[in-house]
Amino acid sequence: MMNTVTYEEIVEGKVTDLYFERTREILKKKGIKKRVRAEVMAKSLPDDWDWAVFAGLDEAFSLFKEVKGRGMDLNIRAIPEGSIFRPWNAVLEIEGDYADFCVYETAILGFLCQASGIATMAARCRLAAAEKMLLSFGGRRMHPAISPMIDRSAWIGGFDGVSIVTSAQRLGVKPSGTMPHGLVLVMGDTVEATKAFAEYFGSQAKVISLIDTIGDEKFEAVRVADALGKELFGVRLDTPASRRGDFERIIREVKWELSLRGHDNVGIYVSGGLGEYEIAKLIPFVDGFGMGTYLSSGRAIDFSMDIVEIEGKPMAKRGKYAGAKDLFHCPECYLTKSVPMGKRPFGYCECGGKWAKMTEEAIPGKFDVTVESARKRVMRAITTLRALT
Numbered sequence: 001m002m003n004t005v006t007y008e009e010i011v012e013g014k015v016t017d018l019y020f021e022r023t024r025e026i027l028k029k030k031g032i033k034k035r036v037r038a039e040v041m042a043k044s045l046p047d048d049w050d051w052a053v054f055a056g057l058d059e060a061f062s063l064f065k066e067v068k069g070r071g072m073d074l075n076i077r078a079i080p081e082g083s084i085f086r087p088w089n090a091v092l093e094i095e096g097d098y099a100d101f102c103v104y105e106t107a108i109l110g111f112l113c114q115a116s117g118i119a120t121m122a123a124r125c126r127l128a129a130a131e132k133m134l135l136s137f138g139g140r141r142m143h144p145a146i147s148p149m150i151d152r153s154a155w156i157g158g159f160d161g162v163s164i165v166t167s168a169q170r171l172g173v174k175p176s177g178t179m180p181h182g183l184v185l186v187m188g189d190t191v192e193a194t195k196a197f198a199e200y201f202g203s204q205a206k207v208i209s210l211i212d213t214i215g216d217e218k219f220e221a222v223r224v225a226d227a228l229g230k231e232l233f234g235v236r237l238d239t240p241a242s243r244r245g246d247f248e249r250i251i252r253e254v255k256w257e258l259s260l261r262g263h264d265n266v267g268i269y270v271s272g273g274l275g276e277y278e279i280a281k282l283i284p285f286v287d288g289f290g291m292g293t294y295l296s297s298g299r300a301i302d303f304s305m306d307i308v309e310i311e312g313k314p315m316a317k318r319g320k321y322a323g324a325k326d327l328f329h330c331p332e333c334y335l336t337k338s339v340p341m342g343k344r345p346f347g348y349c350e351c352g353g354k355w356a357k358m359t360e361e362a363i364p365g366k367f368d369v370t371v372e373s374a375r376k377r378v379m380r381a382i383t384t385l386r387a388l389t
């Protein structure tokens with residue numbers, strides 16, 4: 001048995017904090033039926049983030065669809081996935097009988113907090129990597145049951161490929177990968193392993209040789225490039241931390257030696273414990289990055305859900321703004337502005353841009369929850385944010 005719950009357990013509201021279950025019981029026993037609006041927002045963002053990418057709504061929607069199908073009367077408003085949001089921005093609003101939906105807060109936050117954290121980390125890496133290739137190797141660092149969520153979030157954040165086969169299938173893309181150290185070790189030689197890869201997979205995949213298993217990166221790179229010639233697309237350095245010293249210097253040396261022998265066309269790919277700040281340092285010398293732990297452990301966004309309206313009247317706890325809200329953003333600079341529902345922000349953004357409404361009625365069939373639209377939204381934002389930095 002695995003330490004994961006089933007879809008049915010989530011839909012039945014079993015994955016909930018005890019206090020919600022008790023609240024539901026009290027309200028039902030007392031016969032209190034009150035329609036409320038509850039909103040999801042984060043008061044702050046992790047680390048030094050001043051914006052984040054909204055993701056995980058697809059799973060929350062599956063849950064809403066299911067419980068509505070079972071008779072629950074809920075109205076949902078949200079900003080689309082892939083939207084750039086900032087602290088104090090309501091990203092999702094649920095309107096319904098509180099006794100009905102309170103037990104789902106735990107699951108809904110879980111869907112959004114983690115996926116948004118990973119999508120934001122992916123987008124930050126994309127911003128740092130400019131046009132260089134980014135591959136998600138993050139699946140193996142988390143529970144296998146959530147690898148499709150990790151890779152979907154990475155894809156939304158602008159990654160070019162994912163290594164987990166099932167994740168790629170769900171995204172409708174080809175999985176990406178090179179070769180593991182295991183293949184080189186078992187075959188006993190980097191050149192032999194690369195030749196075998198080219199023999200069986202050269203027609204369907206780029207041949208990228210892993211050159212840090214047995215010998216020195218420089219000499220292995222030259223050996224495979226000489227042996228494979230034009231068949232070799234690139235080399236990957238996953239150099240162990242204990243041997244790394246100055247990773248940038250190793251990479252530059254490999255590039256130099258390849259170039260000296262006429263192998264300028266061989267791409268340089270790196271992986272192993274890299275983060276966005278290493279990417280920024282290495283992009284002049286590297287063609288692509290494989291990202292693992294840094295991506296999949298992207299800090300969870302601290303979303304919370306709070307009641308902002310009861311029976312049509314604004315009401316919120318201390319420290320929260322009452323009333324339903326609409327979120328607007330400026331597509332020229334991605335600043336956001338929150339206003340009472342039905343109102344528009346006054347004037348223009350400080351950059352001169354025109355405010356555009358983000359919050360939408362999430363009506364099935366009308367509200368766009370496709371992963372490709374979410375990804376396009378992020379890519380557009382990154383282009384703008386890059387130009388601004």
Ligand SMILES: [Zn+2]
Nearest residue numbers: 330333349351
């Ligand atoms: Zn603006």
